[in-house]
Every structure is written in structure tokens, then in C-alpha cells.
Amino acid sequence: MFNLDTNILSNRNIPNQWRKPKFKDWIKVFLSGIKSIHLEFLSFRDDTTYWLYFNGQIIYLEHVLDDQFDPINRGIYIENTADVQYYYLYNNIEQQPVYLNNASENASADYLLNESEYNNVYTFIVWVPSSVQFDEFKMRAIIDRYRLAGKTYTIQTY
Numbered sequence: 001m002f003n004l005d006t007n008i009l010s011n012r013n014i015p016n017q018w019r020k021p022k023f024k025d026w027i028k029v030f031l032s033g034i035k036s037i038h039l040e041f042l043s044f045r046d047d048t049t050y051w052l053y054f055n056g057q058i059i060y061l062e063h064v065l066d067d068q069f070d071p072i073n074r075g076i077y078i079e080n081t082a083d084v085q086y087y088y089l090y091n092n093i094e095q096q097p098v099y100l101n102n103a104s105e106n107a108s109a110d111y112l113l114n115e116s117e118y119n120n121v122y123t124f125i126v127w128v129p130s131s132v133q134f135d136e137f138k139m140r141a142i143i144d145r146y147r148l149a150g151k152t153y154t155i156q157t158y
Contacts, residue, residue, distance in 0.1 A: 011024075
């Protein structure tokens, strides 16, 4: 469906009496623009198909980041910190959390954070080897393309 051969296209649409080398070359010059646009389209199609293979799952996101920034060593990995609960209600001076449940309840304790402390809680951390040179804005753009809404992250080197 996406294969377009301009040589066959030109030969089939030229009447028999005009199929001379000079006229065929002249037609090929006109079709060269279509040929270059078609090659750009095929390149765009391949790139889009590549990006559609992946989603926000950790293993796929690691694969995309490794392909873009560390194709040889493939050392970029993602640490999931979503399971860790960091909700405490206390001032830093007190160093003693206040629990928000009754002692008679057998439920686990709930904790709250101050708003300034909550900004430092990330859903996942992208770990990049220190030997990898990367553009942080480009990496953030790729991560933002695939991450789910509401998920927060940070990029750190090791």
C-alpha cells in the first residue's frame, strides 16, 4: 500500500509513441519531487510506528530511553517509588509523627505531609549512568510522552 515505484508509474502512464529516453528522463525529473516526498513519508511512518510500539510501562520506557541515550550499555533504569507511603503530619523540629487513627483500630496508620514536603515525593525515579551524556529537556519530553497523568518523576545520575 505504501510502496510507490515512480519508474513503473511513469512507464505505465506514458503513451507508447512517447516512450523515448529523452522524454522518460524529463518525466523522471517531474517525478523526483514526488519521490522525495514519498521517502520523507516512509521515514515518518517508520518513526511513528516505532513510537507506537511503546507505552508507559516501566520496561518499555526503559527501552525507549536506552535506545535514545544509551544504546550500547543500556544502563538506564527506572525505580518505582509509588508503593512507598510518605505521609506524615509533624514539623521537622518535632521529629515525631502524629498518627491519624485510633489505637483500637487495627488499620495501618495514615500520614500526611506539609505541602512543601509533598512536592519532593515522586512516583518513579529515572536513574541514568554518570557516563551517559544526555539532554535533560529531550529526556523529559520522551518521558512525558509516555508517563501517565498525575505521575511525578525525577531524573538522577548514579
